[in-house]
Amino acid sequence: xxxxxxxxxxxxxxxxxxxxxxxxxxxxxxxxxxxxxxxxxxxxxxxxxxxxxxxxxxxxxxxxxxxxxxxxxxxxxxxxxxxxxxxxxxxxxxxxxxxxxxxxxxxxxxxxxxxxxxxxxxxxxxxxxxxxxxxxxxxxxxxxxxxxxxxxxxxxxxxxxxxxxxx
Numbered sequence: 001x002x003x004x005x006x007x008x009x010x011x012x013x014x015x016x017x018x019x020x021x022x023x024x025x026x027x028x029x030x031x032x033x034x035x036x037x038x039x040x041x042x043x044x045x046x047x048x049x050x051x052x053x054x055x056x057x058x059x060x061x062x063x064x065x066x067x068x069x070x071x072x073x074x075x076x077x078x079x080x081x082x083x084x085x086x087x088x089x090x091x092x093x094x095x096x097x098x099x100x101x102x103x104x105x106x107x108x109x110x111x112x113x114x115x116x117x118x119x120x121x122x123x124x125x126x127x128x129x130x131x132x133x134x135x136x137x138x139x140x141x142x143x144x145x146x147x148x149x150x151x152x153x154x155x156x157x158x159x160x161x162x163x164x165x166x167x
Contacts, residue, residue: 109155112148123145
């Protein structure tokens, strides 16, 4: 029996039992340790999914809202400019309803004179008159040397948008 104690089979059996005991001890230590917590729990994953869904669902309507607000602001600005234009045109219409203004414009633009008056067109004019006439020619586009009917036709052509006078 002494021989049996040191036999290879006995030694292998003892080594196997010792190895099994170590494996069981390691397994017991692993099971006794608290489980490692992951950073992302199931609830957190569901919450993140819901938040991402909300962001995706609200992105397009929010972009549309911002775009429409910008368009509304632009239209309000345009409406204000149109109101100012209408006011300017009403003022101009009211001025043209005044016979004194019409007479003044006819005298300046078309070189009209009242019955009984004599109108003169001087080629050079005086120094002061020449400067005044040059200024009026630049602003109105009607030189003083031209007859009134040419100035009238030019004004009609400009209002009509054409450049040539009918023959």
